[in-house]
Structure formats: C-alpha cells, structure tokens
Amino acid sequence: MSALKNHRLFWPVLVLVALLTANAIYRPSFLAVQMRDGHLYGSVIDIVRLSAPLILVALGMTLVIATGGIDLSVGSICAISGAVACFYISQQPDQNSLASVLTALVLGLGLALVLGAWNGVLVAIIGIQPIIATLILMVAGRGLAQLITEGQIITINSSPYKTIGVGHLLTLPFAIFVALAVTVLLAALTRRTALGMIIESVGGNAEASRLAGIRSRRIIFLAYVISAVCAAIAGFMLTANVSSADGNSAGLWIELDAILAVVIGGTSLAGGRFFFSGTILGALIIQTLTTTVYAMDISPQTSLLFKAVVVIAVCLIQAPAFRDKFTRRKPTAVSQKEQVPA
C-alpha cells in the first residue's frame, strides 16, 4: 500500500478519479458513451478531445521544464501559427484543397521553428533567464499574431483544416490521434534513445553535463524548438476547432495551464527528471475540472477558483518542506509552527 502511495502518479490519478466520480454522482449520464453517426460521443470523450491541445503544449513544456527552464511564449506561438495557417488558407481560391491546407500547416510549423529557435538562442546561447527570455515573445507574439490577422478574426471554410480540430477517425475524434502520435513520437525519442537521460542531466546541472561531454546548449536549444512546434500543432487544433483565427484570444493562458499540467504530473520546476505520463494526467485533470465546472452551471471564470485550490493542494503535497512538516513528526508539528515566526 505504501509503495502504491509513494508512486509518483498516485496523487494525480487519485485526483482525476475523484473528479470523475464526483461528476458521475452529480450527473449519472456522465460516464455514458453513445454511438451516433458512426462516431462515439460522450462527456469523457469530449474531455479527452478538448484536452488534446493542452496535452500537446504541456508535452513540449515538460521537456523545457526538464532542462530547468520555462516557456511562457507557447500561448503566443499557438496564436501566431494558427493565424498564419488560417491566413494562408483564407487567401486560397479553393479552401478545401488538401495541398493548400498542407502548405498552410508547413508554413505555420516553419514559423514555429523560427520562434522556437529565437527562444532557444536567447536562453541557450545568450544565457538570459528562461522566464524573461520567453516573456519577450509572450508579449510581442500577441502583437505579431494580430499583425498577421490585421486585428480581424479570420474565418475560413476549409473542411480538411477543420478535421484537425473536430474531425473523426475510426469513430474517435481526430485530435486524440494527433495528440497520441506526438506523445508516442516524443516518448520514443526521449525514452528509446539517450536523449531523455541527457535532457535530465542538463536539467540537473547544465555545467556538470557540459564537463561530462554533453553539449548542454544544444540540448536546451532543442527543448525550446520542440516546445514551439508542439505549441504550433496545438494552435492549429484550437483554430480548427472554431474555423477561425483570433490573434487576441487563441491559446490565451494556455501556457499557465500547461505549466500546471506539468507540475501536477510530478515534474519539478527546478528541472531534472520529467514524466510525460504525469503531464498527460495533469492536462486531463485540468480539462476535467473545466468541464465539471461547466456541467455544474458555475461561471467558467469561477473555475479559476477551483484551479487555484487544486494547484496549491498539489504543489503542497509534492513539496518536500510541506511533507516534512506534516508527515514525519506529526506530534511536534504544532510547536514547530509556533517557533517559525521568530
């Protein structure tokens, strides 16, 4: 039992199960999945579909955080790549042509590569603190996205592009497969090669890793590029969901949700070890929380209150200082607390 309790995924799984149970009790039809028009429908499937963009962004964020950094610009990158893709498609005579949609995706991904490289150069080569280096693009990126859309909301009517967000494949939403593919690719890349271990060693101590023969800077640079590409794919999904690109609101606050997902999943913000499985659970928890709040007729903004509580609870549970105070020496915990202000 204690081995189970000490497993790093114990708390995230517990929270997710608790949330799902609460939903199922509140609304018994919650867990039901029905077949309609050859597609599967249900709240649970909706949660997974809606969390796909967050999962993508959070996966990239996991790698960046594993190197001891943070990427605040992912929301802006979502907006920029979505805007570029939608802008290109809107300029085409035939918006339904698969070739032009693919070109649009390549354009968006290409731009994301450039933006990721920009972040990577600032952090890895120039040596600026990650929070600040990516803050630049977070602020300016929204402006760039609006520059591309010229302050308008670009609406497109392209069924291949729409598929990325709301299409279906093998009865399941297409977005789930995209998220799954990226997860498998990243997991294989990091866990089936030495890359994952190298990233962890750079996150643990970049200088020591460099002395051990690892090109730390190159690894850090790579993490920001991967994060930007993941954000771009999420940006395609978000814009495809609504068939329009809004430079102002696409991917707004997704960087915060992504960081939360990573932290809930047990990856330490200090860098070092990282867990994709935990991150995905974290993203699912956040989306379930949002859906729960919607289902219970509470204002969406108020869901932030719940998010705040969950974040603090999860962080406290994971903080060694907090555990020490409350688990190891319970009888003296009170007297210790009284001493603290002195």
Added chain:
Amino acid sequence: MTTNIFTGRTWPRLLQQRHLPLLATLALLLVMYGVGVSQYRAFSNVQVIFNVFIDNGFLLVVAVGMTFVILTGGIDLSVGSVVAMTAMVSASLLQDGKPAPLVLLIALLIGPALGFVMGCVIHYFEIQPFIVTLAGMFFARGMCTWISETSIPITDPFWTAAAQERIGDPRGNFVSVSVLIAFAVVAIAAYTLAYTPLGRNVYAIGGNPQSALLMGLPVARTRIAVYTISGLCSAVGGILLSFYTLSGAPLIAVGMELDVIAAVVIGGTVLTGGSGYVFGTVLGVLVLGVIQTLITFDGTLSSWWTKIVIGGLLFVFILLQRLIGIRKK
C-alpha cells in the same frame, strides 16, 4: 582600462556601471519625447505628460510593489488579478451601501492578506514564487467573477469626488488625486529601499539568499514582507483604478502583470534580484506610457504595435542587462 572604465574613480558617481541600465532608460525616454515633440505640435503641451501619469498612476503603484518582489529575486504574477479583485470588492461593497472609509479599509486589507499568505507558502514550503503567485492570480480572478459576472458601477460621492477632482495650475494643466497618491507611494517606497533595514535586507536577499541567511538577516520576514508589500501596492492600484474607471469589472486588468514586469525590467531592475531602483521603475512606466501616447498621436498605427514595441524594448533591455552582467564577471 578596457573592462572597468565605468567604475574608475575619476568618473562621476552617476556613471557607475550599475546605473547604466537606468541611464539607458532615461536616454530612451528623452529620445521618445523628443521624437514626439518634433512630430506633433500638441505633444509639447505639459498636459500630455500629466495625462501619461493620470492614465498610468495605478500601473506605477503596482510596478513599485513588483520592484520589491523582483529585487529579492522573486516574481508576483497575481498583481493584475488583485487589482481587479480590489476594484470589484470596493464596487460591490459600495453598491450595498457601506460607508466609503470602511470600504477603503476592507479593500486595502484584502490584497496584503493574500500577499502575506503567498509569501508564507513561498518561504516555508519552498514552492517557486512563480507557481504560488500563479495560483494567487487564479484565485483572485475567480473571486472577481464570483462577486459578480458583470461590471458594477460606482456612484459613491467620495469615489466620484476623487475621480473628478482636478489639482492644477491656473493655466489649466491638471493632475488627478490618483497621481498624487502614486507619487506618495513612490516616495515612501524609495525611502524604504534606500534608508531602512528592510530595504537593505531586500537587496541582500536578492544578491544572495544564502549569504543573507548566514549573515543573520531576517530572510523569512523580509521575503514575506515583499509579497505583502506587493499585495498592498496592488490593492492601492486597484483603488486608483476604481477611481479612474468608476466601476469594478471582473475582467479588467487582465495581462497587467506583463506590463508591470516589463516596466520594472525596462526600468533597469535586474530580474535575478539584488540590483535596481524605484526611480527606474518610474522611468519604465513612463516609457510604456509615452509609447502608448505616441501611438495614439500617430493615429495610423494599430494598437497591437504597442505590444510589439514593448516586446522589442524588453529584448533590448534584457540584452543590455545580460551584457553588463557578463562584463562584471
């Protein structure tokens, strides 16, 4: 000769290396103002400068609080939401007919209380300031919509008087009450940082927390104090904002924390902590204000250029900080 020309004794005190970012900001401000005056005749009007202060008084107050936090090497993402929460609480209490002094007191207590709690969590449980204040941001923003989902107008006589009072010279140039409050906050903060033990502790912790602890400085108290100060400044900023808009809206000041951090960084405060001045933050806020004014005066530039220009300036100033940091080594 080549590496430390700015620290040589023959150079005047003002040209020390640590003042370099501040001087760069000052130069930038003067250049921008010069461009404005040369391009637009109305720009040389004194009221233009006063308007920058009137429009950005609340930003200035919040940025002063953020300066304390960043000087210790921390960060406070909750400021924008706390500003909105303070305005919302005041508006809703006034709507219920509570007397203005009581409302002011309550509104000014909530921000520091939240800051105090966040400071305690950051210090005692050793969780990154980023995550704790992020939770604080969610909490405060959630409270706003919990209070009301729509904007609440303020009709209280004290508030309207504070909003409409014009303090000025006979030629018609004026500032609002908010500007005077903002200046008072700046003066108190500058004094605290320069001449009190608390101020010295803030710089010491930002310089090196471990050394500060070993020297026997009250690290816990100081660290909690800076988040409480930031909360208090956000609360004052929220009151000023409610003077300015005469309402409380749940989605006001979204993303304000970015402007605030940008202002502090452009003002020359180093984000790793330990170096910076309140005066620099004033200049940083002025730079943001003058950019907005220039874009408004131009009329053909769209509002998103503000963001791109601020991002560009952030880049230049961070690069400058970094280069100075490298030279020091």
